[in-house]
Every structure is written in C-alpha cells, then in structure tokens.
Amino acid sequence: MMKHVLSLLVALVILGLPAAAQERSGPLRIEITEGVIEPLPYAVPDFVADSAAAGDFGRNIARVVASDLSGTGLFREIPADAHIARVTSFSSPVQFADWKAINAQALITGGVSVDDAGKLVVRFRLYDVFAGQEMGQGLQLVGTTDGWRRIAHKVADQVYTRLTGESPYFDSRVVFVAETGPKDARQKRLAIMDYDGANVSYLTDAASIVLAPRFSPTGDRVLYTSYESGFPRIYVLDVASAGRRVLQSQDGTMSFAPRFAPDGRTVVYSLTSGGNTDLYAMDIGSGQSRRLTRAPSIETAPSFSPDGSRIVFESDRSGTPQLYIMPAGGGEAQRISFGQGRYGTPVWSPRGDLIAFTKQSKGRFHIGVMRTDGSEERLLTASFLDEGPTWSPNGRVIMFTRETQGAQGRASLYSVDITGRNLRQVPTETGASDPSWSPLQK
Amino acid sequence: MNTGQIISGAAHAGLITWALVGGLFEAEPLPFEVTEVTAISSEEYAALIAQQQSPEAVANVDTPEPPQEGEAPAVSSEADTAPSTEQPKVADTPPPDEVPDIPDPQPAPEAEVGDEPPVLQPPQEDVAVLLPDTSARPQVRPAPRVAPEPVAQPDPDVQIDEIERQETAPSDEADEAQPEEEATAPEEATTEIVTEAEEAEAAAPTASLRPKTRPARTQPAETDSAEDAPATDGSAVDDALAEALGQSDGPADTVAQGPPLTAGEKEAFRVAVGNCWSVDPGSPAAKIVVTVGFRLTQEGRVDGQKVQLLSSSDGDATAVEKAFASARRAILRCDIEKGGYNLPIEKYDRWRDIEMTFNPERMRIK
Numbered sequence: 001m002m003k004h005v006l007s008l009l010v011a012l013v014i015l016g017l018p019a020a021a022q023e024r025s026g027p028l029r030i031e032i033t034e035g036v037i038e039p040l041p042y043a044v045p046d047f048v049a050d051s052a053a054a055g056d057f058g059r060n061i062a063r064v065v066a067s068d069l070s071g072t073g074l075f076r077e078i079p080a081d082a083h084i085a086r087v088t089s090f091s092s093p094v095q096f097a098d099w100k101a102i103n104a105q106a107l108i109t110g111g112v113s114v115d116d117a118g119k120l121v122v123r124f125r126l127y128d129v130f131a132g133q134e135m136g137q138g139l140q141l142v143g144t145t146d147g148w149r150r151i152a153h154k155v156a157d158q159v160y161t162r163l164t165g166e167s168p169y170f171d172s173r174v175v176f177v178a179e180t181g182p183k184d185a186r187q188k189r190l191a192i193m194d195y196d197g198a199n200v201s202y203l204t205d206a207a208s209i210v211l212a213p214r215f216s217p218t219g220d221r222v223l224y225t226s227y228e229s230g231f232p233r234i235y236v237l238d239v240a241s242a243g244r245r246v247l248q249s250q251d252g253t254m255s256f257a258p259r260f261a262p263d264g265r266t267v268v269y270s271l272t273s274g275g276n277t278d279l280y281a282m283d284i285g286s287g288q289s290r291r292l293t294r295a296p297s298i299e300t301a302p303s304f305s306p307d308g309s310r311i312v313f314e315s316d317r318s319g320t321p322q323l324y325i326m327p328a329g330g331g332e333a334q335r336i337s338f339g340q341g342r343y344g345t346p347v348w349s350p351r352g353d354l355i356a357f358t359k360q361s362k363g364r365f366h367i368g369v370m371r372t373d374g375s376e377e378r379l380l381t382a383s384f385l386d387e388g389p390t391w392s393p394n395g396r397v398i399m400f401t402r403e404t405q406g407a408q409g410r411a412s413l414y415s416v417d418i419t420g421r422n423l424r425q426v427p428t429e430t431g432a433s434d435p436s437w438s439p440l441q442k
Numbered sequence: 443m444n445t446g447q448i449i450s451g452a453a454h455a456g457l458i459t460w461a462l463v464g465g466l467f468e469a470e471p472l473p474f475e476v477t478e479v480t481a482i483s484s485e486e487y488a489a490l491i492a493q494q495q496s497p498e499a500v501a502n503v504d505t506p507e508p509p510q511e512g513e514a515p516a517v518s519s520e521a522d523t524a525p526s527t528e529q530p531k532v533a534d535t536p537p538p539d540e541v542p543d544i545p546d547p548q549p550a551p552e553a554e555v556g557d558e559p560p561v562l563q564p565p566q567e568d569v570a571v572l573l574p575d576t577s578a579r580p581q582v583r584p585a586p587r588v589a590p591e592p593v594a595q596p597d598p599d600v601q602i603d604e605i606e607r608q609e610t611a612p613s614d615e616a617d618e619a620q621p622e623e624e625a626t627a628p629e630e631a632t633t634e635i636v637t638e639a640e641e642a643e644a645a646a647p648t649a650s651l652r653p654k655t656r657p658a659r660t661q662p663a664e665t666d667s668a669e670d671a672p673a674t675d676g677s678a679v680d681d682a683l684a685e686a687l688g689q690s691d692g693p694a695d696t697v698a699q700g701p702p703l704t705a706g707e708k709e710a711f712r713v714a715v716g717n718c719w720s721v722d723p724g725s726p727a728a729k730i731v732v733t734v735g736f737r738l739t740q741e742g743r744v745d746g747q748k749v750q751l752l753s754s755s756d757g758d759a760t761a762v763e764k765a766f767a768s769a770r771r772a773i774l775r776c777d778i779e780k781g782g783y784n785l786p787i788e789k790y791d792r793w794r795d796i797e798m799t800f801n802p803e804r805m806r807i808k
Contacts, residue, residue, distance in 0.1 A: 027735065027795035028703065030712050033804050035719035035772070074722055100778055105771060128767075130774040132747070164725055165764035378807070396724060419724040419807050 037421075039076035040163065041103050042069065045087045046080070047110035047122065054120075057148055058112040061122060064152035065108065067196065068170040069159060072397075073422030078104050090123060099129045106135075108159055120145045124155050126162055135162050149198060150441070157440075169392040170195065173438040174399065175213045175222050175239075178202065179411055179431035186431075190224060192239065195392075195437070197413075197427040203242055212388075212434050216260045219438040223258040223267060232256045234269055236284065248287040255280075257300050261328070262308040268292070270300040279313060279330075292330035303348045303355075304328065305372075312336075312346045312355055312372075323357060325372065336374030345388055348372075351395035354418065358387040358400075367400050369418060380420045384409075388433065393440045399426065401433040700789045707786065714783065715798065719772035721805040728806050730765035731755040733799040736773060740790050742782030749773050752797060769800040 044066050047058035069075040085098035090111030099107050110124035125138040139158055143151045150171060157168030178191040178200075187206035190213055193199055203222070204210055211232070213224040222237045229246075232254045237244040247267065249255045258269035261281075268281045271289075279292040279299045293299045297317035304311055305328075312325045318335065321342045326333035337343040341361030348355055352372075359366040359379065365386040370377040385403040392399070396418060402425075403411040411433040413426040426432070703711075721728060732754045737745040749770040754762045776783065785793050 027797045028708075028793045029797045029799070030708065030715070031799040031801055032712060032716050032719055032769075032772075033801050034716045035721035035800075035802065035805055036717060037723065037805070038720050040720060103775075103779065105775070130747075130771055130778065164722065165727060165760040166725060417724060 039070075039074055040105050041076050041078050042106035042108065043078045043083060043099060043102070043104040044069075044108040044110075045083060047112045047124070048087060048090050050090075050111055050113035053114040054112040057114075057120060057122075057145070058110070061112060061148060061152040061155065062108075062110065064149055065156045065159065068153060068156035071196065071424065072160070073417055074164065075106075078102055090125075094127055096127070096129055096132045099127075104129050106159075106163060108155075110155065114145065115142075118145065119143065120148055120151060122148075122151050122155065124158075126159050149194065153194070166396060167394040167440070169394045169397065169437075169440060171441045172393050173219070173441065174390075174413070174426075174435050175203070175215060175438065176413060176428075176432045176435040177210060177213065178428070179433055180206070183407060183409065190222070190237070191430075191432070192222075193428070195426075200429060203237060203239070204244075212257060214259045214436050215438045217262055217264045217439060219441065221260075221264075222436070223260060225256040225258065234258045234267070236267075247282060247284070248289075257302065259303055261304050262306060268302040268304065268311060270302070279311070281328075290330075292326070293333070301345045303346055305348045306350055306352045312348055314344045314346060323355070323374070336370070336372070337377075338374060339377055347389050347391060349391050349395040350393060354395070356389040356391060356398050358389065367398060367416065369398070378420065380416050380418070381414070381423065386414075388435065390435050390437045392437050399435045399437055401435065403433070700791055703786070703789055703792050707789075711783065711785065711793075714780070715772055715776055718776040718779070719800060720768065721802050722768075723802075723805050723807045725764065726758060726761040727764040727768060728802045729755075730757045730761050731799065731801045731803070732762065732765045732769050733797060734766065734769050734773070735795070735797050737795050738783060738785070738793060740787060742777075742785050744773060744777045747774060747777075765800070765802075769798070772800070773798070 044062050046062045049055065049058040066077045070077050082102050083098075084101055085095040087109050090109060094107065094109070105128070107127040107129050108124060109127070110122060112123075113121045115121055119142050121140060121142050123138060123140045126135045127133070128135045136158075139155075141151045141154050153171040156170045160166070160168045160170065172195045173192055174195055175190065175192045178189045180187045180189075188209050188211075189206050190203035190210050192201055192203055204226075208226055208228040210227075211225040213222050215222055220239055222239055224235055224237065225232050226235050227233075228235075233249060234247040234255050235244045236247060247255070247258075249271070250273070252273070254272040255269050256272075258267050260267060265284055266281055267284050268279060270277050271280045276296060277298040277300055278294060279302050280289045281292055282289040292302075292311070293313075293315075295315065295317050297315055298321075299313055299315045299317075302311050302313040309328055310325055311328050312323060313333075314321050315324050315333070316322070317324075321344050322335055323337040323343045323346050324333040324335050336355070337357070339359070339361075341359050343357050343359055345358045346355050347357070349369075354369045355372055356367065356369050359368050364382050365384070366379040367381040367386045367389050368377055368379040380398065381400070381402075383402055384405045385401075387401050389398045389400045391397075392415075397415050398418065399413055399415045401411055402414045403409050411431045413428060413432045413435050414423060415426055416423045426435075733752045734749050735752045736749045739745050751762075751766045754765065757765075
C-alpha cells in the first residue's frame with residue numbers, strides 16, 4: 001500500500017514539473033481578440049513640382065490621391081496644416097519623428113515634373129512611419145498632362161495595395177444610365193465616368209431608352225439593352241469609338257439582361273418568347289445561341305462566376321423571385337436564397353466568395369451579400385429603392401442605384417463597403433442608375 | 443320548639459343585642475386638621491401691617507471698643523548649642539593581594555604543513571552580503587545646549603541639574619552634619635549646534651540578494667575510461683530534460699523572478715494593445731491569426747522597435763504579411779502614443795519577453 005502511495009506521489013511530481021516550470025519561465029503570452037475599426041491616419045503633402053511647367057499638378061495629384069484613399073473609409077488624411085515637417089524636395093530624407101508626432105502611420109511623398117516631350121512625370125514614395133522605413137520602392141509614372149487624374153489614381157492604387165495587401169480599384173471607370181427629366185418623361189443615355197464621378201462622357205443620345213449596361217471583362221466593350229427598335233434588343237458598344245451593333249435575335253422575341261462571360265466571347269442573357277423567359281448563351285462572334293434553362297417560370301439576371309464555371313440567376317420558379325446557381329452550360333439549378341422577401345439581380349463577386357443581390361422585404365429594398373452557398377446573408381443598405389449592385393474590380397466595394405420617393409424622386413449612384421460601412425453617394429451631374437463597374441484599367 | 447331552634451334563637455338575639463348595645467354602629471370620626479383663627483379689628487390689622495414696614499436707618503450707633511494690649515512674650519538671645527559630632531574612624535589598610543603564579547610561557551605548537559598546497563575555496567555567492575563601503579562616521583549627538591567645552595556624558599541614573607554636585611553621604615567623623623544629597627550633573631551639552639540627529643548610513647544591506655538559480659551540473663572529468671564507454675547522444679538527453687522542464691536555449695528561459703502578473707494587469711495590458719489594434723474586417727488579413735514576439739525595456743518601451751513574426755495561421759502570404767504589419771503597428775503605436783507600456787517594474791522579469799497573439803476572429807464580418 002505504501003509503495004502505491006509513493007508511486008503516485010512520484011508520478012504527480014514528475015507530471016507537475018513541466019507545468020510548474022512552464023509557469024515560472026518563458027515569455028509572457030497574451031492573446032488579443034478585440035481590436036478597433038478605425039481608419040489608418042496618413043499624410044500626403046503636396047507633391048513637389050520640379051519646374052514651373054508642373055504648375056499645380058503637384059497639389060492636384062496629391063488631392064486626388066487623398067480623395068481616393070480617404071474615400072475607402074480605411075484611411076484618414078491628416079490635414080496639411082497639422083504637418084510639422086515640410087517636404088521641400090522629393091529626395092530629401094524623411095523626418096520620421098515629426099510624422100510620428102502627429103500620429104501619421106503612413107506618409108506619401110511625391111514629385112512632379114514635365115519633361116521635354118510635354119509628358120507629365122510623377123514620382124512617389126510610401127513610408128511606414130512607425131517602422132521608419134520605406135514600404136516598397138519608389139515608383140515613377142509618365143503620362144499626358146490631360147491624364148493627370150489617371151496618374152493620381154495609379155499612385156493611389158499603389159499605396160492602397162501596399163497598405164492593405166488587396167488589389168486596387170481607383171483607376172477604373174463606371175458606365176451607367178444618365179437620367180434627365182421628370183419621372184413620366186425621363187430621358188436616358190449611356191454615360192461613362194471615372195469611378196469617382198469625374199470625366200463624364202455620354203455614349204448614346206436620348207432618342208431611345210437604354211437599360212442595364214454591362215462592361216466586358218477587358219473594359220473595352222459595353223453590352224446594354226435598348227428599345228430603339230420598339231422591342232428590347234441587346235447591343236454591344238465599343239467604348240473607344242462609341243460604335244455599336246445589335247446582337248442577333250429572333251423576331252417577336254425580347255432579349256435583355258445581358259452579361260459577358262469571363263472569357264469575353266460569350267454573352268448570357270434572358271430571352272422572352274411566347275410568354276416564357278429563359279436564359280440563353282450566345283457566342284458573340286458567330287451569333288450562335290443555346291438555351292440554358294427550360295422552365296415555365298421567369299429566369300433572368302444571369303451572372304458568371306469569376307472562373308466561368310457557374311451562373312447565378314434569378315427565378316420565380318418557387319413562386320417568388322429567388323436566387324439559383326447552375327452550371328455555365330445549363331443543367332440543374334440549386335436554390336441558394338431562402339430568406340423572407342424577394343431576391344433579384346445577383347452579381348458574382350470578382351473574388352468569387354460572395355454574391356451581391358437586391359432584396360425586397362417588407363416594403364423596403366436592400367443591397368446585400370451572401371456566400372455562394374447562400375449562407376451568411378448580410379444586408380448592407382436599406383431604403384425606399386436600392387437595386388442593381390455592381391462590384392468594384394477588387395470585390396471590396398459595391399455600387400448601386402438608390403432612388404428617392406415621390407414624383408420628384410431622383411436616381412443616384414451610391415457605394416458601400418462590403419462590411420456595410422462607408423456608404424457614400426457618387427457625385428454625378430444628372431440622375432444616374434444601373435451602374436456597371438469596369439475592371440481595372442491597364 | 444326543639445333545642446336547636448332555641449339555641450339558634452338565643453344566639454341571634456344575643457348577637458342583635460350586642461350589635462345594638464355594644465357600639466358596632468358607633469364609628470370613630472375621621473381625623474381632620476383644625477386651624478385656629480383669631481378675629482381682629484381693622485385698627486389692629488393696620489397696626490400689624492405697620493410693624494412689617496422697612497426699618498429706618500439709625501444714626502446713633504455705638505462704636506465697639508478696641509481690645510486692650512497684652513504683655514509681649516519674652517525673647518531669649520542665647521544661641522542654640524551645636525550638636526556634638528564624631529570624627530570618622532580611619533580604616534586600616536588592607537593587605538595587598540597575593541600575586542598569582544604566572545606559568546612559564548610555552549612555545550607555540552608548530553603548524554602542520556602538508557605537501558599539497560591549500561585549495562582556495564571559491565566564494566559562495568549565495569551567502570554574499572552587501573557590506574557598506576565605508577565605516578559608520580561618528581555622529582554628533584543631538585543636544586539642545588551648547589557648551590564651550592564638551593561635557594562628559596553623565597551616568598545614566600544621575601539627575602540633571604543646573605549645578606553639578608558630588609554625591610555625599612552622612613559620616614560619623616564629620617564635624618558638621620551634611621545633608622544627604624544625590625549626585626547631579628549639568629545637562630548634557632555639545633560644542634556645536636545640532637538641530638536634529640543625522641541618521642548615520644545604515645550598515646545593513648538595503649536589499650537582499652535574489653536567490654540564485656540552481657548551479658549547473660559540473661561536467662564530469664574526462665577519463666580514459668570514457669573513451670571505452672558506448673557513445674551516447676548527450677545533447678539529446680539534455681534537450682529532453684530541458685523540454686520536460688519547460689526550458690530551452692535562449693535568454694527567455696531563465697526562471698522568471700518576482701510574482702507573476704495578476705489577471706488585472708494582464709487584462710489592462712491586453713486592452714491597451716487592443717485599443718491600438720486597427721482591424722479591417724473586410725480584408726483578407728482579418729482571416730489570419732498571427733503571433734508576434736518582442737522585448738520590452740524596463741521603461742515599458744519596445745526594445746529597438748523590433749517586433750518579430752513568430753507564427754501565423756494558414757493563408758495567403760500577402761494576407762499574412764498585412765496581418766503581421768497590423769499587429770506590429772498596434773504594438774508600436776501604443777508604445778509611441780503612451781510613451782511605453784505601464785507594467786509593474788518589480789515584475790519586469792515576467793514581462794520582459796512577450797509573445798502576443800492577434801486573433802481577429804471576433805472582428806470578422808459574418
């Protein structure tokens with residue numbers, strides 16, 4: 001009996017030794033599970049103009065960069081009047097202590113010059129102030145003086161990527177329907193602009209109603225629906241030349257809701273024939289179409305997955321509009337939306353992990369996202385009328401149409417982060433609806 | 443009429459007769475107070491009131507006579523006779539003490555010297571005592587008085603007085619009897635002004651030595667027989683032992699000193715860093731858990747502004763990089779904004795080296 005007790009004691013001591021030693025030695029271990037959600041403070045002094053010809057480019061470019069970064073909601077600019085250090089030369093060393101003192105965690109410095117050929121030359125550097133070192137290498141961009149905004153967006157894209165690790169979206173454009181006039185006599189034109197509302201130009205006139213423009217994967221073409229012939233027809237428009245042509249369709253049918261496949265050669269769309277609406281795919285080069293769905297219900301608003309293997313679409317085959325996913329070549333569809341209300345206009349995220357949609361529930365419209373299996377549905381907005389989401393090139397931001405109530409109601413473009421934060425109106429001169437975000441420009 | 447009735451009738455009759463004749467119904471009158479009143483006429487009343495009026499002053503008052511002088515007591519001019527005193531006897535000189543016998547000095551024993559030199563014992567670190575660098579400097583005793591010459595310190599049981607007196611005792615041989623007096627001494631004085639005692643430097647060490655870690659095992663001396671022994675991987679055994687004891691190479695493996703951080707101190711530290719940790723829930727980096735390591739100085743500052751990535755969960759390399767950058771930024775931001783972390787200095791060994799895990803699971807969008 002005594003032996004058993006001694007053995008037990010010895011075993012306990014041996015087993016307890018490591019734990020006791022661990023308790024008495026080693027580093028202090030702390031786990032942080034709660035952080036804060038706040039924008040990262042940064043400073044971007046005016047880019048230093050090397051010559052008089054650079055003029056105001058230095059300041060203007062810095063302002064566009066700041067607008068891009070602060071517009072994400074992820075960054076907060078420290079105003080210039082709070083700066084302690086002054087950047088007088090692009091090559092001068094950075095006084096990190098001065099930037100630390102104002103809590104600037106990132107610093108962007110730049111220089112602007114105009115070369116002999118009249119090209120605008122912009123150089124910039126990004127610094128991690130707390131680490132006291134440069135993030136990445138300095139970069140030089142050359143472009144026309146007229147394209148200084150694009151150069152500024154490029155600079156902001158580089159900064160965004162280096163700070164977040166995500167792909168950028170500032171150097172992109174949005175095609176949309178510009179709306180003018182009262183609701184009962186509204187004129188609609190296709191228009192294109194920078195993602196931030198600048199540089200608006202019109203692609204069509206107001207002679208006929210146009211709907212639902214969609215960018216090609218390369219951003220050089222736009223699909224849209226026009227009532228030019230009295231019936232809805234699908235047109236493809238070359239952005240550079242504004243030239244357009246109608247896609248082949250049978251007489252007596254209505255085709256609408258087109259969208260490019262990721263390969264850029266196939267278009268999937270809805271076609272109404274004999275009172276039934278189904279999905280079709282067309283090779284844009286040959287004009288050959290094939291039917292993807294065969295159901296007595298209405299199937300519309302198709303959108304490809306980024307890899308082109310699947311299509312998400314809207315169907316009322318269950319009685320109310322819901323979201324379904326089927327293979328790109330057609331086949332059995334799987335319902336993914338099961339919440340209360342009506343779901344429509346699904347759009348697959350460029351990241352491939354989420355699907356944005358419009359939801360109508362209890363008299364209000366929402367823009368929401370869900371995973372591709374229908375789980376983790378989150379509603380990002382709520383208003384009298386929100387619809388038509390489109391993804392930013394990096395899948396981080398959603399732009400959509402918001403229309404106000406009443407006879408004087410006006411359609412506008414808004415953007416929201418996928419976290420549901422940072423809801424912003426995109427400035428447009430006229431009413432705007434049906435946005436489609438282009439890929440990042442080359 | 444029988445006998446009973448006769449007796450009863452007679453008894454009743456007697457009783458009635460006694461009640462009537464014997465004074466049963468004659469009660470004594472209740473006692474009451476009687477006041478005698480004298481009827482007087484109005485003239486007599488007026489005369490009576492007149493006698494109670496205030497007395498008038500009387501001018502003619504007899505002065506008492508002074509007492510007569512008596513004979514003064516007789517005073518004697520003869521001085522008192524001095525009391526006779528006896529001279530003290532001279533004591534006989536005691537005989538001198540006997541001188542003790544002093545033994546002859548013995549030669550010192552010769553020290554035993556061996557052939558081997560003595561082995562110098564290394565100082566035992568565990569019992570080292572911090573000795574004062576200098577001996578205690580004599581301090582001037584504080585005293586409220588200043589004398590031109592220093593006064594010897596009186597015996598502790600001597601009374602302090604303004605005048606110094608020698609102790610006396612009554613003696614039979616004295617011509618005059620001296621009153622018995624106790625010895626007194628002047629108040630203690632000093633030759634310089636000392637307003638307050640200056641504390642001498644304490645000779646005792648102010649801090650005790652920290653207990654030392656267990657001394658490393660001495661390496662066994664290499665012997666020829668070791669070459670014959672089978673080769674063993676000693677490092678593997680040492681590593682296994684170190685692992686079992688939770689030890690490994692590196693400065694962080696020393697046994698921490700001082701009490702461990704309390705839960706409150708850890709929580710405060712955690713909250714402080716968390717408030718500096720900016721998380722973007724929509725970023726791919728929000729799916730990465732990173733563990734970073736850094737060292738703090740005793741002032742609570744990040745040593746060398748160096749933060750190392752120790753480990754991370756699986757994920758895209760860019761996302762891991764950005765998650766680490768976010769964690770590092772949080773640590774350095776707190777350090778810079780708050781001028782260092784507020785941690786108890788007495789527990790420095792406990793928080794010198796820190797491994798911090800940033801887990802954004804609760805921050806992710808769902």
